[in-house]
Amino acid sequence: MITGISIVSVWVLDADSAKEFYTKQLGFDLTTDIQLDGGMRWLTVRSPGGQEFLLLDPAHSMLDADTGEQVRALVAKGALSPGVLATNDCRGDYEALVERGVEFIQPPAERPYGIEAVLRDDSGNWFSFTQRHAAE
């Protein structure tokens, strides 16, 4: 049985800056930061709710140099989204995150499925930031 996603991979433009952003601004815990042979860095953080994220610079990954550059361009222009971040207090967390300098494209708004805002990480990835209504 498939139980979910244990690690979400996030392409970032600068691993050090992403580490700062995800730990200091989003409030995640650093779980691993090790340098692997071949230049790849295994940098993972965990959200307070327990979801682990791998922060990966395409220039130091399994991608070839050309592909890495293409992915970096897509991240920089804001085209990529790793998914939906779940919160149990969208409006409250929004205030706290803005206070910490997190950039939002859309403030919290009522939607049929919940309350949703949209934020960007320091690289340009966008996340929906959603407090879902309880399932019926």
Added chain:
Amino acid sequence: MGSAPVSSLRALRRARDRIDRDYAEQLDIAALAAEAGYSLGQFIRAFDAAYGETPGRYRTRRRVERACDLLRSVNLTVTEVCMAVGFSSLGTFSRRFTELVGRSPSEYQRESAQLGGPAPIPGCFALMFRTGLRVQDATDGSGRD
């Protein structure tokens, strides 16, 4: 694929995010260009190369997309919605809206009310994937794809 340097792409993305965020204000494209470190002409070309449309066009599309959202979900008049999303002229709003959506704002509002609840697609995806304006088209048989 024209690939501008990552630093330029980030500046363009910031400009586009400003449009997403501050669409209701009198957003001046020349000011966005200056903030992004471009001349106006360069900015329009670079934005078009990165996103497939000019910044002015994107601003219009963003305003119309927000107007659709309001017309569907909030009890406002068409004139109020026009002002709320940053248009200063009702005539321009109606014309642009009709070009993009395929019917006038008041027709759209009436049809949405008849259709009842909204489609179960998160608003952010509708925006980011540009389907927000096409979902309604699919229901009247004009079809997408």
